[in-house]
Structure formats: C-alpha cells, structure tokens
Amino acid sequence: MAEIRLVEVTKRFGSNTAVDRINLTAQEKEFLVLVGPSGCGKTTTLRMIAGLEETTEGEVYIGNRMVNNVPPKDRDIAMVFQNYALYPHMSVYKNLAFGLKQRKFPRSEINLRVTEVAHMLGIKELLKRKPKELSGGQRQRVAMGRAIVRKPEVFLFDEPLSNLDAKLRVQMRGELGKLHRQLETTIVYVTHDQIEAMTLADRIVVMHNGIIMQSGAPMDVYNNPKNLFVAGFIGSPAMNFFDVRITAEKGTLRVNGDNFQLTIPAGLQDRFLQAKDRELVLGIRPEHIYDRSIKGSFAGGEPLKATVEVVEPIGSQVILLASCGSENLTACVDPQTRAKPNAAIEFLVDTNHLHLFDKQTEKAY
Amino acid sequence: MWIKDRHMWMVFVLPGVLLLVLVLGWPAITSILYSFESGRAGEAGYTLANYKGLFKDPFFKTTFWNTVVFVSFSVASHMILGLAVAMVLHSALPAKPLFRVIALLPWVVPDVVAGIIWKWMYDPIYGALNDLLITIGIVDNPIEWLSNPKLAMTSAILVNLWRGFPFVMLILLAGLQAIPRHLYEAAAIDGAPKLQQFIHITLPGLKKMIVVALALDIVWEVRRFGLIQAMTQGGPGVLTEVLSTYTYKQYFKFFRFEYASAISVVMTIVLLLVSLPYIWMISQEE
Numbered sequence: 001m002a003e004i005r006l007v008e009v010t011k012r013f014g015s016n017t018a019v020d021r022i023n024l025t026a027q028e029k030e031f032l033v034l035v036g037p038s039g040c041g042k043t044t045t046l047r048m049i050a051g052l053e054e055t056t057e058g059e060v061y062i063g064n065r066m067v068n069n070v071p072p073k074d075r076d077i078a079m080v081f082q083n084y085a086l087y088p089h090m091s092v093y094k095n096l097a098f099g100l101k102q103r104k105f106p107r108s109e110i111n112l113r114v115t116e117v118a119h120m121l122g123i124k125e126l127l128k129r130k131p132k133e134l135s136g137g138q139r140q141r142v143a144m145g146r147a148i149v150r151k152p153e154v155f156l157f158d159e160p161l162s163n164l165d166a167k168l169r170v171q172m173r174g175e176l177g178k179l180h181r182q183l184e185t186t187i188v189y190v191t192h193d194q195i196e197a198m199t200l201a202d203r204i205v206v207m208h209n210g211i212i213m214q215s216g217a218p219m220d221v222y223n224n225p226k227n228l229f230v231a232g233f234i235g236s237p238a239m240n241f242f243d244v245r246i247t248a249e250k251g252t253l254r255v256n257g258d259n260f261q262l263t264i265p266a267g268l269q270d271r272f273l274q275a276k277d278r279e280l281v282l283g284i285r286p287e288h289i290y291d292r293s294i295k296g297s298f299a300g301g302e303p304l305k306a307t308v309e310v311v312e313p314i315g316s317q318v319i320l321l322a323s324c325g326s327e328n329l330t331a332c333v334d335p336q337t338r339a340k341p342n343a344a345i346e347f348l349v350d351t352n353h354l355h356l357f358d359k360q361t362e363k364a365y
Numbered sequence: 366m367w368i369k370d371r372h373m374w375m376v377f378v379l380p381g382v383l384l385l386v387l388v389l390g391w392p393a394i395t396s397i398l399y400s401f402e403s404g405r406a407g408e409a410g411y412t413l414a415n416y417k418g419l420f421k422d423p424f425f426k427t428t429f430w431n432t433v434v435f436v437s438f439s440v441a442s443h444m445i446l447g448l449a450v451a452m453v454l455h456s457a458l459p460a461k462p463l464f465r466v467i468a469l470l471p472w473v474v475p476d477v478v479a480g481i482i483w484k485w486m487y488d489p490i491y492g493a494l495n496d497l498l499i500t501i502g503i504v505d506n507p508i509e510w511l512s513n514p515k516l517a518m519t520s521a522i523l524v525n526l527w528r529g530f531p532f533v534m535l536i537l538l539a540g541l542q543a544i545p546r547h548l549y550e551a552a553a554i555d556g557a558p559k560l561q562q563f564i565h566i567t568l569p570g571l572k573k574m575i576v577v578a579l580a581l582d583i584v585w586e587v588r589r590f591g592l593i594q595a596m597t598q599g600g601p602g603v604l605t606e607v608l609s610t611y612t613y614k615q616y617f618k619f620f621r622f623e624y625a626s627a628i629s630v631v632m633t634i635v636l637l638l639v640s641l642p643y644i645w646m647i648s649q650e651e
C-alpha cells in the first residue's frame with residue numbers, strides 16, 4: 001500500500017543541483033535509511049517525498065499514486081524534523097492533538113490516541129508542559145509522538161537523533177527500531193551517521209553529491225562496496241586505501257604497493273584479473289589487519305610491515321595508527337597488543353577481504 | 366586610594382546620571398510643582414485649583430476623548446496595516462529590499478513635515494488628493510477633508526496611519542523572521558490551512574513583538590503633537606484637539622503655565638497607567 005517510489009527525480013536550486021536524477025524505492029513496511037555526508041541531498045530528497053519541496057524533474061509515488069501535485073497534508077505522511085519543530089506555544093498535549101484537530105477528529109478519539117501514544121513513548125507526565133520545559137530527549141519523543149498519533153502510512157525522519165547526546169542517541173536508536181516493528185509502517189530515515197544507518201536500516205541508500213552511490217542491505221553494502229566513496233564512507237574507522245598495481249607471475253596474482261606486496265587468494269583471482277595493467281586503489285578495512293605478534297588470534301593472511309605512530313585503546317579493541325612508507329594505515333587489533341608508538345610492527349592482512357577499485361572510474365572490481 | 370575599586374563604577378556613572386537628572390528630572394519636577402501653583406500674583410503656597418479646574422473644563426473633556434479616539438484608531442490601524450505589510454514583505458516577493466525601503470519612507474518623514482505635506486494634499490482647491498479623486502471620477506466636487514467637521518478627525522487619523530505604520534511593520538517583520546520556517550511546514554503536514562497556521566503559529570509567535578509595538582505606539586501617539594499642530598492646530602473648533610495640542614495652547618497662547626502643567630501631569634499619569642500592564646507583561650516572560 002505505502003510503497004514510496006522516486007523516478008528520475010531531480011532538484012535544482014538555481015544552478016546548484018541538490019538531487020540528481022535519483023531512482024529509489026522504499027518497499028512497504030521497509031525501514032529505508034538515506035545516508036551520506038552533509039550537503040549530499042538527503043534532506044532535499046526527504047522534503048520532496050513530504051511535498052515540502054517541489055521536484056524540478058521526475059515523479060514521486062506514494063502507494064500507487066503520483067503525488068507531485070498533492071499537498072503535504074494529503075500524502076498520508078508524517079515527518080519528524082531535525083530540530084523537532086514543536087509548536088512552542090502549545091502544551092505537549094496540544095502539540096500531539098494539533099494534527100488530529102485539524103483533521104476534525106472527534107474530541108474523544110483525539111484524547112484516546114494522544115493518551116495511547118503518550119503511554120507508548122513514556123511522556124504521559126509531560127502532557128501539560130510546554131516544549132521549552134522539556135529536555136532534548138523529551139522533545140524528541142514528543143516530536144515522534146506527533147508523527148505517530150496520526151497513524152500515517154509513511155514516516156519521514158530527518159536526522160532525528162543528531163541533537164541528542166551520545167548515550168541518549170544509542171538509547172533512542174534502540175527505541176526507534178522497536179517502534180518500527182510495532183508500527184509496521186514504511187520509514188524513510190535520513191542521517192549522516194553511518195552507524196545509525198547500519199543499525200536501523202533494512203536497507204541503506206548511500207548518497208553523495210545528489211547521486212545514489214549504492215543501495216542495499218547494510219551488511220551487503222559494508223561487505224561489497226561498489227565504489228571508492230561507499231568503501232570510504234561506510235565503516236568506522238574508515239577503510240585504508242593504497243595506490244597499487246596488479247602483477248601476474250606464473251599464475252599467481254599479486255598486488256604491489258609502494259612498500260608491500262600481497263598475494264591474492266584463489267577466490268579473488270578471477271575477479272581481480274580484469275584489473276591487470278590498470279592504476280588501482282587497494283582497500284583494506286582496519287578490522288582485517290591483525291597484530292602478528294599476538295599468538296592464536298589469526299592464522300593465514302599476508303604480512304605487512306609498518307611503523308606504529310599512535311596507539312588508541314578503546315577498550316574492546318586497540319586502534320593503531322601506523323605508517324607504511326609514505327602511506328598511513330589504521331588497524332583495529334586485539335587489546336593484548338604490545339604495540340608502542342614509533343616501534344616497528346608486523347601486521348597480518350586478511351587477504352580474503354581485499355577490495356580493489358579502479359583509480360579512474362572509482363568502481364570496484 | 367580613597368575610592369575602593371568596587372565603588373569606582375559610581376564615578377564613571379555620575380556624569381551620565383547628573384545629565385539625565387538635569388535634562389529630564391529637573392523639568393519634570395518643575396512642572397509638577399507648577400501644576401500645584403495658582404498662578405495668580407500674590408498667592409503663595411500650593412493648591413489643587415488647577416486639577417479641580419481640569420475636571421470642570423469642558424474643552425479638557427473633549428480633548429481627552431479626542432485623544433482616546435485618535436490614539437486607539439491610530440494604534441489599531443498601525444497594527445493591522447503594519448502586520449499586513451510585514452507579511453507581504455516577509456513572503457516571497459521579488460525586489461524585496463526595494464519594497465522594504467519604500468514601506469519605511471513615511472516613517473523617515475518628520476512629524477511636522479508630514480503634517481504640512483498632507484495639509485496640502487488635503488487642500489480642497491490645490492490639493493493633489495481631490496485632483497486625483499475628481500480625475501478618476503470617484504467624486505464630483507472637492508472634499509473638504511480637514512475643514513468638514515465630520516471628516517477632520519478621520520482625515521487626521523488617516524495621515525497618522527500612513528506616517529506611523531512602518532514602525533510597527535518593522536518590529537513585526539523582525540518577529541516574523543524569527544519564527545522558524547519548520548513550524549509552518551510541520552503545520553502544513555499536520556493539515557492546517559494558511560488561516561490556521563496564522564492563528565496557531567504566526568500570532569503566538571508574534572505575541573511579544575505585538576506587545577512591544579503596542580506599548581511603544583500608544584505612548585508615542587498620545588504624545589503626537591507636530592502632525593496635528595501643523596495640519597489642523599486642533600480645528601475645526603476643537604474637533605481634532607488632542608492633549609498635546611491643548612497643553613501647547615494653554616501654555617503658549619494663553620500663558621496658563623500652571624494649568625498646562627496640570628494637563629501634562631495628568632497625561633503622564635494616564636500614560637503610565639496604560640503602559641504599566643505591558644511593562645509588567647513583558648517582565649513576566651522570563
């Protein structure tokens with residue numbers, strides 16, 4: 001019923017193209033997350049779905065209906081704004097009731113729904129307060145309540161957690177997931193935070209400069225980034241990149257960097273063979289680099305020599321910032337590591353998880 | 366050092382305070398004292414005669430009600446036109462800065478100059494306004510805007526509307542610009558049509574600014590002098606006489622300094638009574 005479909009949608013502000021011919025479908029009841037760096041066109045896309053912004057070109061469908069000329073109130077959507085946009089002069093109760101009142105719901109029905117939602121979000125005690133008397137987390141709940149109370153087919157969230165402190169953000173993230181399972185509605189959720197995207201989404205859509213770079217299930221995108229941008233954007237700490245070339249000797253493929261050489265495992269050979277003779281970028285995730293001196297943590301892989309520069313223990317892991325010749329690399333290693341700044345270290349690289357990109361087209365092999 | 370450091374501020378503030386006392390306090394106190402003197406030669410001591418006289422003076426009564434009419438219609442029309450123009454200027458309008466400047470122009474014109482300009486505009490024989498109305502064919506004969514007893518006050522208020530709305534407009538425009546756009550968008554999604562958005566978002570959002578504009582405008586319009594003095598001098602008869610012009614007449618024409626002082630003291634008290642609730646209201650909001 002409430003599938004959302006964007007077909008060749010473009011939005012230009014003057015000469016600035018904010019969204020560039022994107023095609024996008026959010027399945028019914030799907031939690032779709034638009035993720036990308038600031039200014040990549042996420043909000044604009046969301047606002048076009050909401051009807052707050054006209055499309056320059058292309059069509060927006062909600063359900064089976066083309067909604068380009070349908071005003072926001074008739075799109076059966078609710079939106080949670082980044083800064084909440086609570087009505088400052090109304091109590092929490094009136095904030096929640098406003099949409100229902102405008103739609104001429106009977107008073108008893110309004111009361112029932114507001115109470116129900118207030119109960120669901122744990123804001124029953126706040127109903128008489130004004131927004132300015134609420135904490136950030138409480139405002140955020142009220143903003144969600146205002147959306148939920150109307151029982152729309154589609155929820156649109158624009159960075160709803162970005163104004164909260166770190167702990168609250170993690171907590172609300174969990175509640176959002178729960179809420180989605182409870183409500184069973186389509187959600188389009190915008191964030192620049194890739195962890196938020198990974199944890200919440202059924203499917204993520206990575207945007208950059210108004211273009212969709214890749215979409216898919218979070219782990220799919222993580223494991224098989226289709227281009228250099230997605231590879232660098234998804235994952236924290238970010239993927240390491242090295243300029244390399246590929247050489248074939250007696251049937252074995254090798255990647256040759258300035259200061260290292262890795263043998264490509266059999267499983268990847270067919271795919272990487274196409275990349276021979278091209279200028280390439282090799283991608284290795286920090287978690288696929290191991291400290292060789294820790295016994296029994298990882299067997300196999302290929303050695304890589306480097307010099308440790310910074311040691312950052314974060315508890316469950318130790319993040320090592322190291323240099324390999326003129327290039328920098330980050331590794332997430334076991335906390336047992338005895339790595340010291342300015343000391344040489346030998347890593348083991350899990351070569352089954354190598355990523356290879358064309359330097360010119362930035363596409364993955 | 367004979368002045369402690371933490372008392373040093375007094376030294377710096379002193380010249381300013383002295384100047385204020387001299388410029389504001391001294392005349393105020395003198396006129397209050399004046400208002401209790403009889404003014405007849407040889408009669409020493411203080412008396413309430415001037416105030417008693419005020420309440421028996423039919424002209425004072427007329428003048429007082431004229432002032433009430435002049436001020437309430439002026440302020441009300443300033444609010445309505447000011448808000449309307451502010452909303453137009455706040456909306457997506459091409460060449461916005463130009464229109465803003467144009468809308469502000471009447472406010473730049475000094476009071477007396479505005480009075481003189483409109484005295485001529487209204488003139489039955491030479492006036493541009495009558496010319497225009499006759500040319501368009503709205504009226505056949507020139508209208509006596511300022512000398513017709515039925516029209517005089519209305520004409521004066523109209524000029525004051527023209528002269529005074531830009532200030533209110535400016536304050537409300539600032540208020541409009543401070544209302545987050547997202548509120549309107551949230552309301553649009555909630556299904557509120559434009560009128561409901563105006564009632565539930567614009568008006569409450571402007572509340573503080575409206576109170577400020579009201580308080581200031583009321584005070585200013587009660588004191589408005591140059592405009593009426595230049596245009597009608599209170600005439601015809603006393604039909605456009607307001608407290609300020611009446612005080613002026615008593616003082617400079619009839620040389621009844623003590624009586625004029627009493628009028629201005631009453632005026633000040635009325636102003637305080639009118640504006641105190643607003644000052645209180647503003648101080649209540651945090």
Ligand SMILES: Nc1ncnc2c1ncn2[C@@H]1O[C@H](COP(=O)(O)OP(=O)(O)O)[C@@H](O)[C@H]1O
Pocket residue numbers: 013016017018036037038039040041042043044045
């Ligand atoms: N109302 C607007 N007028 C002009 N340019 C805009 C407007 N809204 C957004 N843009 C531009 O469009 C681009 C995308 O913005 P936005 O969708 O807000 O990005 P994001 O939400 O991903 O940070 C940016 O370059 C931004 O400057």
Ligand SMILES: [Mg+2]
Pocket residue numbers: 039042043044
């Ligand atoms: Mg944004």
